[in-house]
Amino acid sequence: LIAWTQRRDGDLVHLLAALSDHDRLRALLSTDTSHLRLGDAEDATALHYACAVGDLETLKLLLAYGAQVNVANVHEETPLLWALIEPNDHARRKKIALLVKARARINHANVDGETA
Numbered sequence: 001l002i003a004w005t006q007r008r009d010g011d012l013v014h015l016l017a018a019l020s021d022h023d024r025l026r027a028l029l030s031t032d033t034s035h036l037r038l039g040d041a042e043d044a045t046a047l048h049y050a051c052a053v054g055d056l057e058t059l060k061l062l063l064a065y066g067a068q069v070n071v072a073n074v075h076e077e078t079p080l081l082w083a084l085i086e087p088n089d090h091a092r093r094k095k096i097a098l099l100v101k102a103r104a105r106i107n108h109a110n111v112d113g114e115t116a
Contacts, residue, residue, distance in 0.1 A: 013038060017046035017062065020055040029065045036067045043073040044082070051083035056094050069102045072110075080104040080116045 013035040015111040025046075028035055039045055047067040050058040071083065072078050080099045086092035096116070100106065106116045 009069045011040070013046040014040055014044070014049050017049040018053050018056055018095065020050075022057060022061060025058065025061060027063075033065050035073065035084075036062065037071075038066060039073065042075065044077070045071055045073075045079070047079040048073065048077070048082045051079040051095055051099070052085045055101070056091060059095055060097060063098070063102055069099055069104045070108065075112075076108070076110040078104065078108050078110075080106065081109070081110060081114070084116060 013025070013028060016022075016028065036046060045067065047059070047062050048071075049070070050062055067079075069080075070078055080096065083092060083095040083099060086095055104116075109115050
């Protein structure tokens with residue numbers, strides 16, 4: 001993890017979200033929630049990564065710390081659109097339900113005109 005901290009600031013929070021490392025993610029966010037706004041090279045946030053490959057608890061954790069549910073990357077993809085990538089049907093449904101409850105915009109279109 002030390003090597004990740006020497007890269008762009010956002011890389012560590014994205015990695016922790018993707019790996020569903022709740023303890024380290026909580027420790028990072030408890031000291032500085034600005035990590036939630038950091039984007040990767042295409043402006044995807046930790047919430048995007050949690051929606052695509054993280055677990056439901058990671059998604060809940062990020063939302064509890066104030067992650068913006070309708071933030072879009074350079075392709076106008078929101079975390080809700082990334083949640084559709086989740087391969088497990090049950091997990092995908094749970095993530096989508098949680099995002100919609102958090103007021104995710106279901107009609108937001110990406111650059112290709114695709115919506116959730």
